[in-house]
Amino acid sequence: MGGDYGPPVTVAGALAALDAHPEIHVTFVGDPDQISTEIKNHRAETDRIAVVPSDGKISDDEHPVAALRRRPRSSIAVTTHLLKSGAADMAVSVGSTGATMAASVFALGLMEGLERPCIGGNFLGLAPDTTVIDLGSNVDCRPPQMVSFAALGVAFSRHYLGIQSPRVALLSVGEEAAKGNRQVQDTFTLLEKSHLNFVGNVEGMDFFTDKADVIVCDGFIGNILIKFAEGLGSVFRPFLQRQLASTFPEGAVTRITDAIWQSTNLPRTMGGPLFGINGLVMIGHGSSGPEGISGAIETGLLCHRIGLVNGFRQELSRLDMAIMLESGE
Amino acid sequence: MGGDYGPPVTVAGALAALDAHPEIHVTFVGDPDQISTEIKNHRAETDRIAVVPSDGKISDDEHPVAALRRRPRSSIAVTTHLLKSGAADMAVSVGSTGATMAASVFALGLMEGLERPCIGGNFLGLAPDTTVIDLGSNVDCRPPQMVSFAALGVAFSRHYLGIQSPRVALLSVGEEAAKGNRQVQDTFTLLEKSHLNFVGNVEGMDFFTDKADVIVCDGFIGNILIKFAEGLGSVFRPFLQRQLASTFPEGAVTRITDAIWQSTNLPRTMGGPLFGINGLVMIGHGSSGPEGISGAIETGLLCHRIGLVNGFRQELSRLDMAIMLESGE
Missing domain, CATH: 3.40.718.10 (Isopropylmalate Dehydrogenase)
Structure with a gap:
């Protein structure tokens, strides 16, 4: 739900990555109606897509921790919990960086010896x-x-x-x-x-x-x-x-x-992982277009393949x- | 005496400024032999040039204040005292910025309310x-x-x-x-x-x-x-x-x-004044060529004309x- 443009761009970018990588599955987290509309617009009918509903999003100008407490079912909170539960291997967000970091710390935890990611x-x-x-x-x-x-x-x-x-x-x-x-x-x-x-x-x-x-x-x-x-x-x-x-x-x-x-x-098109989180969370640029979303997914796939989280x-x-x-x- | 190239460049640059501005006089501070050689190389014989001898220079890797105490007749110390005495209206240095700042504070003083220039x-x-x-x-x-x-x-x-x-x-x-x-x-x-x-x-x-x-x-x-x-x-x-x-x-x-x-x-060719000093001291880039020296002088002439020090x-x-x-x- 995040980023400057929301589902029209995040869905388009993720569907492009899905096309390019037959081995991956994508779960969209957010408003099911908006997401389904975008998926239909792209005529993307495949069993490699799932939609998980969430309630609300956290914007850039909110205090991340307070906002997460107020909206525990916001898209970023639900996304990081999918990672925690093992339902996903990596999360991608172009929403508030602060909220993504806070939600990741809450759901997945920081690596030992760190104070913050x-x-x-x-x-x-x-x-x-x-x-x-x-x-x-x-x-x-x-x-x-x-x-x-x-x-x-x-x-x-x-x-x-x-x-x-x-x-x-x-x-x-x-x-x-x-x-x-x-x-x-x-x-x-x-x-x-x-x-x-x-x-x-x-x-x-x-x-x-x-x-x-x-x-x-x-x-x-x-x-x-x-x-x-x-x-x-x-x-x-x-x-x-x-x-x-x-x-x-x-x-x-x-x-x-x-x-x-x-x-x-570079970061506008490739994104980057959060460092120091017990899980693979990718941050894309807030102003990403579809290629910024698919770029962040591509970068994340590489991070996953090389076991970057273990390397950290x-x-x-x-x-x-x-x-x-x-x-x- | 300062800068990456010393008198061959500082003299050449100052003589170019002298040519361009018939209203200015230039006083060179440093080793009289080296300076005179450079002036002769440029065949610049005019009564608008003076040479004032100094003893030693302060390099970038020295502690400015300690070095100034050890070498009170160093080129930057003599230069700032010429400004203090009224013998010059502006000083130009491409030597150690720290030493130029310290010498300027010692000789000319800081403006009220400041802790450092x-x-x-x-x-x-x-x-x-x-x-x-x-x-x-x-x-x-x-x-x-x-x-x-x-x-x-x-x-x-x-x-x-x-x-x-x-x-x-x-x-x-x-x-x-x-x-x-x-x-x-x-x-x-x-x-x-x-x-x-x-x-x-x-x-x-x-x-x-x-x-x-x-x-x-x-x-x-x-x-x-x-x-x-x-x-x-x-x-x-x-x-x-x-x-x-x-x-x-x-x-x-x-x-x-x-x-x-x-x-x-820009700064490599135009230099800039020290802010907050009771006098006009121009800092040029250490790697200035002759055009960097004359550029710093040009900038200084403008600062002088508009009364920048009073403006500060x-x-x-x-x-x-x-x-x-x-x-x-």
């Missing part, structure tokens, strides 16, 4: 092998949390991107250990003591310099960066179009500007919790 | 009327500091960019007042109480959406963003070149990719210090 991934088309974490779910992170993020990022980098011994770096304003705010300086010390392949601080330009495979930052900064990159990509497109249009044929211009936009807007759990379990606790506040 | 400006070619502050001089900012930054940014926007009543926004992860980390939430409250034209929170994409004229952020984030944009611009260039080269003639490709790079790398002082004096202090730590 987070979101990470390779968000830049121009740096497709660089994992950034946290991309916006956690603000005001304590240093031990940031070390947990690093471990989760390493698991993603190793299992999803195939990098055997990912280099972990901390995002700061200079390479030296003393550079950065207090949060970063304290996290630096913890990362040095950890089992991770920590290569030190990197700076804003190093998303593009291949100095690290996993870049760790506070979710406040991660959220701003991912939106900044999206915004930049979006204005680059008309800017480039104007630059190019005077000289070159229109078809060529569009092909190139689309590539540019894609290079800064293994890497987290290698962290020395004694060091993490010792650091305190 | 900061750096701001319109750093994105794609958003040339948007002032962002702080761009990296202050990490771990307290909320009253961020309000001072806002006032300084407003002065820059009004006097330098000609925007009469600049809209001030706070960089966060959502528009609602409750969104963001504690620092941002507390700053939100203070900005609401201030005399500034505060329009609320903006997000990472809003550098490009014209929702605000002045965007306020912690220097930690500002530094990461400016370097991120630079890095992105730098990889966009070869990326675009590859995209375009197969189809289009080389000259056209270079012209367009240069425009793209320029659009994300006036806007700061309008802040209600009672509200600022009350918030305390």
Whole structure:
């Protein structure tokens, strides 16, 4: 029921994924009438579709936990319970990220050693092998949390991107250990003591310099960066179009500007898993079109096939919790 | 003496500015032999050049305050004292930003109500009327500091960019007042109480959406963003070149990719003033070529002509210090 466009887009995207993958089944959770209408519009009659009714949805501007308490039968709550019960192997949401996270924690639980789930991934088309974490779910992170993020990022980098011994770096304003705010300086010390392949601080330009495979930052900064990159990509497109249009044929211009936009807007079409949840929950962009929905399902199928959730759990379990606790506040 | 290339570049850039502006005089501070050699290489014989000797320079990896104590005759210390004495109307440095800030505070003093100077400006070619502050001089900012930054940014926007009543926004992860980390939430409250034209929170994409004229952020984030944009611009260039080269003639490709790079790398060619110092001190990019030096001088000439330093002082004096202090730590 979520996302900027609701069932017309979520159903269309999921049906496209169903067509492309004969091995999968899709369960739609939400208002049965709306969903059935959309399914009929697509003339998609197959026994690989199920519809489970829910009651209401949670919007972006509600407090996620309070809203879940008020509407325990909302679409995201029902969806995560289907995962918990084993009726589904993965959940996909383009609704409120906060509500998806809260519902996932309630239904499926957090992995040991975590305080909250987070979101990470390779968000830049121009740096497709660089994992950034946290991309916006956690603000005001304590240093031990940031070390947990690093471990989760390493698991993603190793299992999803195939990098055997990912280099972990901390995002700061200079390479030296003393550079950065207090949060970063304290996290630096913890990362040095950890089992991770920590290569030190990197700076804003190093998303593009291949100095690290996993870049760790506070979710406040991660959220701003991912939106900044999206915004930049979006204005680059008309800017480039104007630059190019005077000289070159229109078809060529569009092909190139689309590539540019894609290079800064990966998450809009591929989605990403919630990190640190005992289950596979995919988050798609709220403004996803049908290809954003099917893209998030595709990404989820890959995560499922490679056992990413187990990978997260293994890497987290290698962290020395004694060091993490010792650091305190 | 500073910057990545030292006198060969700083002298060449300053001499270019001298040529372009018959009304200015340039005083070089540093090693007289090196400087004289460069001046002779350019056959620049004019009575509008002076050389003042200094002893040593401060590098990026030194602690600025400690280094200034050890080398009180370093080039940046002598330069800021020339400004203090009235022998110069503006100083330009491409050396260590920290050392330039510290030397400026020692020699010229901070404006009332500030704890540290900061750096701001319109750093994105794609958003040339948007002032962002702080761009990296202050990490771990307290909320009253961020309000001072806002006032300084407003002065820059009004006097330098000609925007009469600049809209001030706070960089966060959502528009609602409750969104963001504690620092941002507390700053939100203070900005609401201030005399500034505060329009609320903006997000990472809003550098490009014209929702605000002045965007306020912690220097930690500002530094990461400016370097991120630079890095992105730098990889966009070869990326675009590859995209375009197969189809289009080389000259056209270079012209367009240069425009793209320029659009994300303004500060490299224009420099910017230190905000909140009782004197006009220009900071250029450490990797400036000659055009970066002359660009910083050009920017400084404009700042001087419009009385930017007085503009900063006036806007700061309008802040209600009672509200600022009350918030305390």
